[in-house]
Amino acid sequence: MMSPQILENTLYYETKLKGWPWPGLSSISSTSAATDDAIAKHIQSIDPEECDLYSEDGFWVADFGIVRNQLEIWRRKLPRVKMFYAVKTNPDPKLLKYLSSHPSKIGFDCASHGELADILSLSVSPDNIIYANPCKAPSHIRYASKVNVKKMTFDNLTELYKIKTHFPEAECILRFKVSKSAVCDDDSVGAMYELSKKYGVTIDYSQELLLHAKVLGLNVTGLAFHVGSGQWNVRSYTHHIEEARKIWEIARDVGYTFTVLDIGGGFMYSNFEEAADAVNTALDKEFGDLIGRGEVEIIAEPGRYVSAPAFTLTTSVIAVRDEKEEQSGKRMVYLADGIYSNINAAIWPGELTFPTVVKGRRMAGLKSTLPTSSASSDSGIEVDEVEKEGLDEEEEEGVATLVKGGLQEYSIWGPTCDCMDVVLESAPLPRGIEVGDWFVFKDLGAYSTCMRTGFNGLSTTHKMYYINE
Numbered sequence: 148m149m150s151p152q153i154l155e156n157t158l159y160y161e162t163k164l165k166g167w168p169w170p171g172l173s174s175i176s177s178t179s180a181a182t183d184d185a186i187a188k189h190i191q192s193i194d195p196e197e198c199d200l201y202s203e204d205g206f207w208v209a210d211f212g213i214v215r216n217q218l219e220i221w222r223r224k225l226p227r228v229k230m231f232y233a234v235k236t237n238p239d240p241k242l243l244k245y246l247s248s249h250p251s252k253i254g255f256d257c258a259s260h261g262e263l264a265d266i267l268s269l270s271v272s273p274d275n276i277i278y279a280n281p282c283k284a285p286s287h288i289r290y291a292s293k294v295n296v297k298k299m300t301f302d303n304l305t306e307l308y309k310i311k312t313h314f315p316e317a318e319c320i321l322r323f324k325v326s327k328s329a330v331c332d333d334d335s336v337g338a339m340y341e342l343s344k345k346y347g348v349t350i351d352y353s354q355e356l357l358l359h360a361k362v363l364g365l366n367v368t369g370l371a372f373h374v375g376s377g378q379w380n381v382r383s384y385t386h387h388i389e390e391a392r393k394i395w396e397i398a399r400d401v402g403y404t405f406t407v408l409d410i411g412g413g414f415m416y417s418n419f420e421e422a423a424d425a426v427n428t429a430l431d432k433e434f435g436d437l438i439g440r441g442e443v444e445i446i447a448e449p450g451r452y453v454s455a456p457a458f459t460l461t462t463s464v465i466a467v468r469d470e471k472e473e474q475s476g477k478r479m480v481y482l483a484d485g486i487y488s489n490i491n492a493a494i495w496p497g498e499l500t501f502p503t504v505v506k507g508r509r510m511a512g513l514k515s516t517l518p519t520s521s522a523s524s525d526s527g528i529e530v531d532e533v534e535k536e537g538l539d540e541e542e543e544e545g546v547a548t549l550v551k552g553g554l555q556e557y558s559i560w561g562p563t564c565d566c567m568d569v570v571l572e573s574a575p576l577p578r579g580i581e582v583g584d585w586f587v588f589k590d591l592g593a594y595s596t597c598m599r600t601g602f603n604g605l606s607t608t609h610k611m612y613y614i615n616e
């Protein structure tokens with residue numbers, strides 16, 4: 148069993164952050180013993196003094212036991228809602244294969260030709276795919292026509308003309324705009340990503356758009372909305388399911404009998420039960436009659452709910468600047484990954500989970516070359532007073548709960564030469580982090596690997612360990 152070793156080698160294995168100025172921290176799940184095991188083995192195998200090129204790079208552990216669990220919870224909590232996994236959140240080939248062969252016949256939400264082709268290559272039936280991008284390139288619509296993926300969303304008149312020209316047999320689904328102000332007052336939290344800034348027809352214009360579709364002779368089969376990715380306010384589901392029923396009736400007046408209601412994404416593992424309760428109550432109230440008569444198919448496009456908690460990133464410290472060398476007084480740590488690689492989440496408030504720091508194999512000569520400072524480069528477990536200067540009361544209290552471990556203030560950077568490449572501007576972390584140590588970011592499976600770039604010559608592939616497949 149390797150996990151105890153990782154604990155032994157950990158500077159501070161579980162750094163819980165409370166009260167630190169950090170919007171919407173979402174670290175909830177914890178890694179499994181098998182994940183810890185894989186992390187420990189990898190870390191112990193890398194010696195910064197002699198490792199191969201790129202072996203300090205980040206690596207992933209994907210725990211399919213967590214995916215399986217997420218699917219099971221979905222089945223239990225939302226039995227009437229068929230899942231179309233949003234491929235864009237994490238198109239890991241093994242994950243897609245796993246989902247495509249799952250007995251619950253999961254569908255897929257694709258955003259482009261590339262995703263359609265990937266999913267079709269897994270022998271998924273075109274009926275089990277929705278091309279859920281309301282603004283598609285004409286050549287991609289032609290491809291959808293060629294491969295007979297009929298379900299596709301739209302939210303504007305030009306898109307209707309494109310569909311009429313390239314795929315007149317498509318089953319069009321009208322995406323309407325969600326309203327944050329209808330469910331949130333100024334201070335309350337909404338979604339991490341307000342997708343309605345970009346997509347969705349206004350409810351006021353929906354009748355006119357449907358009339359155009361009718362004149363064009365297009366087959367409009369249903370409605371879609373997306374409450375925004377990472378939605379904390381579950382009232383958004385309630386409100387927009389109500390709005391959907393209104394548009395459903397508008398469509399009936401125009402001459403369309405809809406059969407599909409797509410309630411989109413926004414689901415997170417952290418507030419899923421609450422969201423599912425809101426969805427079920429609203430469906431009973433607004434669509435209970437249609438559900439009872441079997442006249443509506445309800446679908447959803449969760450992405451992060453499935454992928455985020457299953458993937459853990461571990462990445463190494465490649466450089467450190469001592470606080471004495473730095474005006475800010477913070478110790479600066481440079482990781483092998485940053486916002487242009489696997490940690491794009493750092494640019495979105497609330498997306499990144501707080502890291503755990505694990506002690507790795509360090510450079511032998513390092514200690515003697517360092518100026519004597521508060522940094523400790525041996526066991527790391529020290530009881531020390533943390534710098535509290537400049538912190539307000541609430542922050543101070545948050546830090547106080549961590550003082551036992553001996554923390555100091557850090558700024559954490561990515562590896563590129565761009566000053567935007569910052570992972571954490573300010574964070575209390577264990578004293579004495581050195582080159583060769585590792586940062587573990589849990590729950591990072593959504594919008595991470597798919598956002599990697601080759602900026603500054605970064606590698607766009609990283610080692611992936613799969614467990615509980």
Ligand SMILES: Cc1ncc(COP(=O)(O)O)c(C=O)c1O
Pocket residue numbers: 233236256279280342373375376377378411412413414448449450451452
């Ligand atoms: C159309 C569509 N469906 C589903 C998703 C996935 O939603 P989530 O990130 O909330 O899981 C997105 C995310 O951008 C989306 O644009």
